[in-house]
Amino acid sequence: MAVDKKINFSKAYQELQKIVEWFEKEEIDLEEGIKKFEEGSEIVKDLKGYLEKMENKIKELKK
DSSP states (O other): OOOSSSSOHHHHHHHHHHHHHHHTSSSOOHHHHHHHHHHHHHHHHHHHHHHHHHHHHHHHHHO
16 A cells, blocks of 8 residues: 555555554454554555655755
8 A cells, every 4th residue: 555645644544543453452363463464564664655755845845
């Protein structure tokens, strides 16, 4: 899930929150947990890249 104009930051963050909530359940399936962990890791990577891009854009605008 790449964070771009199609999927905004808020939607990606909400998806990550759903994954975190899933892990907070008392009983989780290991196989599904691995899948969700990988999905969450990808979202975190995308969100971080998006934030870095926006930070650079703000720095450029300040110049």
